[in-house]
Amino acid sequence: MSNDNLVALVTGCSRRQGIGFEVCRQLGEQGCTVILTARDGEKAGQLASTLREARLDITDTESIKTLTDFVARQYGRLDILINNATGSAGSNMAPAASADLDIARQIMEVTLLGTWRMIQAVAPLLDKSNAARIVNVSSSAGLHSDPVLGLTGSRQAAPAYGIAKAALNALTARVAGDFTDTTIKVNAICPGFTATYPGMEKLGAHPVAEGASGIVWAATLDADGPTGGFYRNKELLSW
Numbered sequence: 001m002s003n004d005n006l007v008a009l010v011t012g013c014s015r016r017q018g019i020g021f022e023v024c025r026q027l028g029e030q031g032c033t034v035i036l037t038a039r040d041g042e043k044a045g046q047l048a049s050t051l052r053e054a055r056l057d058i059t060d061t062e063s064i065k066t067l068t069d070f071v072a073r074q075y076g077r078l079d080i081l082i083n084n085a086t087g088s089a090g091s092n093m094a095p096a097a098s099a100d101l102d103i104a105r106q107i108m109e110v111t112l113l114g115t116w117r118m119i120q121a122v123a124p125l126l127d128k129s130n131a132a133r134i135v136n137v138s139s140s141a142g143l144h145s146d147p148v149l150g151l152t153g154s155r156q157a158a159p160a161y162g163i164a165k166a167a168l169n170a171l172t173a174r175v176a177g178d179f180t181d182t183t184i185k186v187n188a189i190c191p192g193f194t195a196t197y198p199g200m201e202k203l204g205a206h207p208v209a210e211g212a213s214g215i216v217w218a219a220t221l222d223a224d225g226p227t228g229g230f231y232r233n234k235e236l237l238s239w
């Protein structure tokens with residue numbers, strides 16, 4: 001599909017070096033109208049310059065309603081939803097058997113339920129698009145098959161983070177199934193190990209532009225592109 005005039009909304013864009021901001025930049029470069037959002041509206045404003053920006057906290061139904069009302073009034077439809085926002089465990093790496101469940105609840109609230117809430121809120125706007133795309137930004141931490149960071153890997157990520165991403169993958173498959181008879185495509189994307197903080201390159205992380213490119217690929221898939229899968233570098237991953 002031609003990317004000119006597509007309307008895209010990206011969640012969780014609070015940092016210039018974050019993947020969300022780079023996704024916005026690449027979509028803008030392709031001619032999309034991009035709505036960059038962050039739960040701190042001031043941060044979104046500082047980053048947006050040539051893009052539309054808005055405050056959006058995906059755990060807050062009022063915040064979501066304000067934004068979706070704006071998109072409906074302004075554009076009448078949404079072509080691309082990128083669920084990039086995620087809950088973080090910070091440095092809390094306790095094993096699942098002793099993990100802090102308040103932190104786990106917060107992570108699920110953002111990563112799983114926030115994404116789910118967003119999909120529900122914009123579904124009527126996606127219906128008005130000719131070929132809408134939903135991209136859920138996930139992680140190999142949510143895979144059974146990743147031998148390093150995966151759920152049973154050798155250097156597992158924080159349990160709540162991986163479990164929330166596994167649930168996000170399940171949501172991706174289920175929502176894609178619900179949209180089978182429509183033109184809406186839904187995929188999960190792992191950006192890979194990405195240098196979103198200074199010094200991460202030295203640890204083997206790839207540039208942010210590279211991490212974002214797979215997400216932009218899934219956001220701009222042609223009519224014959226895949227749906228319901230989990231991809232990294234455009235390659236299908238095994239759950």
Ligand SMILES: NC(=O)c1ccc[n+]([C@@H]2O[C@H](COP(=O)([O-])OP(=O)(O)OC[C@H]3O[C@@H](n4cnc5c(N)ncnc54)[C@H](OP(=O)(O)O)[C@@H]3O)[C@@H](O)[C@H]2O)c1
Pocket residue numbers: 011012013014015017018019020038039040056057058059083084085086087110114137138139140190191192193194195196
């Ligand atoms: N970097 C990597 O190597 C890597 C690898 C695999 C997957 N990923 C995934 O890539 C995505 C982007 O990650 P990143 O590395 O660029 O980190 P990031 O900048 O920390 O992105 C996470 C974003 O989620 C936002 N967020 C948290 N709670 C929110 C809420 N309630 N409502 C709206 N936004 C909320 C954060 O905002 P605040 O700043 O306000 O907290 C932040 O902007 C995430 O889904 C992450 O899991 C990253």
